[in-house]
Amino acid sequence: MRNSRxxxxxxxxxxxxxxxxxxxxxxxxxxxxTVYYTKVDGQSEVPWTISVRPQQGESGADRLQYLVLYAAxxxxxxxxxxxxxIRFPAGTRVLSAAVDGTTAAVDLSAEINDGRAGPLNESGxxxxxxxxxxxLPGIDRxxxxxxxxxxxxxxxxxxxxxxxxxxxxx
Amino acid sequence: MNRYAVRIGSVxxxxxxxxxxxxxxxxxxxxxxxxxxxxxxxxxxxxxHTGGPAVSADDPGFHELVKAAGAxxxxxxxxxxxxxxxxxxxxxxxxIGDAHYLVGAVSRPASFAPFMRDAHAYVPxxxxxxxxxxxxxxxxxxxxxxxxxxxxxxxxxxATPQPSPQPAQVTGVDVQSQPGSVTVRIGIVGNGSYEWHRxxxxxxxxxxxxxDARLTTAPIDQNAGDVVSSVRVRQQDGDTVRVAxxxxxxxxxxVTPGADGITVVASARTLADAxxxxxxTFGSNATALATPAASPSVQxxxxxxxxxxxxxxxxxxxxxxxxxxxxxxxxxLDMARHVRDILVARGWQVIxxxxxxxxxxxxxxxxxxxxxxxxxxxxxxxxxxxxSIHVNSYVNSGPHGVTTFYYKASDLALAQAVNRRITxxxxxxxxxxxxxxxxxxxxxxxxxxxxxxxFISNPxxxxxxxxxxxxQKMAQAIADGIVDYTENN
Numbered sequence: 001m002r003n004s005r006x007x008x009x010x011x012x013x014x015x016x017x018x019x020x021x022x023x024x025x026x027x028x029x030x031x032x033x034t035v036y037y038t039k040v041d042g043q044s045e046v047p048w049t050i051s052v053r054p055q056q057g058e059s060g061a062d063r064l065q066y067l068v069l070y071a072a073x074x075x076x077x078x079x080x081x082x083x084x085x086i087r088f089p090a091g092t093r094v095l096s097a098a099v100d101g102t103t104a105a106v107d108l109s110a111e112i113n114d115g116r117a118g119p120l121n122e123s124g125x126x127x128x129x130x131x132x133x134x135x136l137p138g139i140d141r142x143x144x145x146x147x148x149x150x151x152x153x154x155x156x157x158x159x160x161x162x163x164x165x166x167x168x169x170x
Numbered sequence: 171m172n173r174y175a176v177r178i179g180s181v182x183x184x185x186x187x188x189x190x191x192x193x194x195x196x197x198x199x200x201x202x203x204x205x206x207x208x209x210x211x212x213x214x215x216x217x218x219h220t221g222g223p224a225v226s227a228d229d230p231g232f233h234e235l236v237k238a239a240g241a242x243x244x245x246x247x248x249x250x251x252x253x254x255x256x257x258x259x260x261x262x263x264x265x266i267g268d269a270h271y272l273v274g275a276v277s278r279p280a281s282f283a284p285f286m287r288d289a290h291a292y293v294p295x296x297x298x299x300x301x302x303x304x305x306x307x308x309x310x311x312x313x314x315x316x317x318x319x320x321x322x323x324x325x326x327x328x329a330t331p332q333p334s335p336q337p338a339q340v341t342g343v344d345v346q347s348q349p350g351s352v353t354v355r356i357g358i359v360g361n362g363s364y365e366w367h368r369x370x371x372x373x374x375x376x377x378x379x380x381x382d383a384r385l386t387t388a389p390i391d392q393n394a395g396d397v398v399s400s401v402r403v404r405q406q407d408g409d410t411v412r413v414a415x416x417x418x419x420x421x422x423x424x425v426t427p428g429a430d431g432i433t434v435v436a437s438a439r440t441l442a443d444a445x446x447x448x449x450x451t452f453g454s455n456a457t458a459l460a461t462p463a464a465s466p467s468v469q470x471x472x473x474x475x476x477x478x479x480x481x482x483x484x485x486x487x488x489x490x491x492x493x494x495x496x497x498x499x500x501x502x503l504d505m506a507r508h509v510r511d512i513l514v515a516r517g518w519q520v521i522x523x524x525x526x527x528x529x530x531x532x533x534x535x536x537x538x539x540x541x542x543x544x545x546x547x548x549x550x551x552x553x554x555x556x557x558s559i560h561v562n563s564y565v566n567s568g569p570h571g572v573t574t575f576y577y578k579a580s581d582l583a584l585a586q587a588v589n590r591r592i593t594x595x596x597x598x599x600x601x602x603x604x605x606x607x608x609x610x611x612x613x614x615x616x617x618x619x620x621x622x623x624x625f626i627s628n629p630x631x632x633x634x635x636x637x638x639x640x641x642q643k644m645a646q647a648i649a650d651g652i653v654d655y656t657e658n659n
Binding site: 040044053070074076093096109120123152153154159167170 | 242244246251253255261263272362363381382407408409491536537538541560562563565568569573575601602604605606607608609610612620622625
């Protein structure tokens with residue numbers, strides 16, 4: 001009788017430890033990324049918040065790296081179809097996104113060259129990207145490349161992108 | 171242990187399992203046809219993994235399917251991610267070695283962890299199809315070990331968005347009057363940027379715009395004495411808090427940003443040529459970036475103050491925006507010629523960056539070379555100002571009207587003067603005077619403005635642009651605006 005009671009207590013202890021381990025190992029805390037989309041007036045932004053669950057065991061640098069890629073991709077993907085906002089040319093995607101000090105370096109695919117929608121649209125596209133990435137902790141500027149190359153402006157365009165962009169550029 | 175270490179470990183484990191199990195767990199690549207909206211899509215890299223079929227991120231059929239679904243597919247080798255991005259917005263992301271994938275912010279269990287094979291990233295195609303809400307590749311069910319795992323109850327690919335700006339907070343102003351000066355301390359929590367402007371007599375108004383900021387108090391109206399008759403604080407728009415001072419004259423105003431806000435000191439001393447604008451940052455980086463443009467020493471002095479440079483946008487190999495037979499380069503040249511003639515008749519010297527249909531630098535040159543060549547025309551001659559004339563366009567026919575752009579603080583008054591004349595003389599919808607980092611404005615040494623006269627993409631605006639009489643009126647308004655500017659600056 002005494003042995004069975006000890007066994008029961010031991011089993012209870014093991015079960016409690018297993019439950020504690022499960023919750024500890026599966027615990028996540030939500031992190032927010034705010035993506036800013038530029039309204040068609042080119043001046044104001046629509047902020048959207050997305051919760052991005054941290055990966056277990058990831059370092060702060062890894063997480064920032066992931067958030068930059070994630071946030072840049074969301075900004076380039078554009079807002080929901082029912083929202084009137086400036087959008088990147090169809091097919092534009094983020095080829096890579098990296099963090100270098102306080103600079104987020106984003107390489108956009110060549111499809112961005114297909115847009116010929118005027119300076120307000122161009123400005124709004126990059127404003128969305130810069131507003132979004134500089135909202136991340138430690139990022140204050142965004143260096144843009146197109147298909148791996150540094151360019152002064154887009155073809156036929158006029159918005160200057162050869163130097164890292166800051167919010168104060170708008 | 172960081173995420174990559176975890177994933178590298180998983181990849182190694184996978185590689186080891188392939189070594190041990192070989193063909194029993196993974197078959198050679200085979201072609202599989204998938205029908206999407208009646209279209210045959212062939213996966214050329216499909217392999218049978220123990221958890222289900224896998225397809226390489228480089229598979230042309232995979233790209234074709236994703237594109238047909240309105241999305242795009244990319245593989246980021248540095249970060250070991252396969253991303254499927256589509257407007258909505260939503261992203262589906264798979265990470266090598268991670269047995270969960272993300273649909274927007276929602277983590278879902280994958281049939282198996284994506285893996286590398288012969289330098290190609292393979293993902294569980296059934297999970298991709300499920301995330302895209304497409305029919306499965308085949309009727310074969312997943313193994314029981316994974317089929318039992320129910321997806322999370324939230325099918326939405328994207329978390330419900332909620333506005334959550336993180337602006338600086340303008341908490342209030344403290345106005346102190348001393349003999350001969352008024353000190354206005356603007357309390358701000360957070361980091362950000364500002365710019366200030368001054369209107370000369372008879373307005374004698376001075377204001378500072380705190381960008382990306384929210385006013386956390388009620389609007390403020392306060393009298394401050396002789397030097398500053400009133401201080402007004404408003405939420406100017408959704409992102410800007412404006413603090414405006416009514417000055418008694420062209421008083422000297424000193425702006426000092428700090429960690430907890432901005433201090434503005436207006437003194438009774440007046441300046442004959444007080445600076446009219448400046449900018450800077452406040453908060454933790456205020457010291458490093460404080461008001462470099464506020465110094466009057468940066469003011470441009472033209473070596474040829476009677477010379478105006480007119481830049482007809484585009485030309486030659488670059489038609490600009492086009493609608494049917496109507497090309498931007500022809501419209502801008504026509505309007506620029508009229509502006510030139512009007513200004514010359516008023517006694518100004520005028521140079522055009524181009525007088526006919528040609529590239530200013532060279533045919534099919536880069537945008538950088540072409541735009542710099544236009545700035546060089548004005549910079550090399552020390553012109554008084556530069557006006558660039560363009561025609562706007564948008565992806566749909568909705569937007570219409572005139573938009574005038576500036577970038578440097580010294581451009582603003584010129585842009586405002588031209589915009590004011592255009593809207594008053596032509597009755598166009600005014601889209602405003604907008605700051606925009608346009609190359610031609612940024613690299614012009616002198617005050618410069620770029621006018622997007624109307625939208626070629628809007629039928630009503632297009633009809634106006636095609637009217638020679640309307641273009642003449644537009645030229646007249648631009649010329650009037652230029653003259654207004656020169657008379658007040």
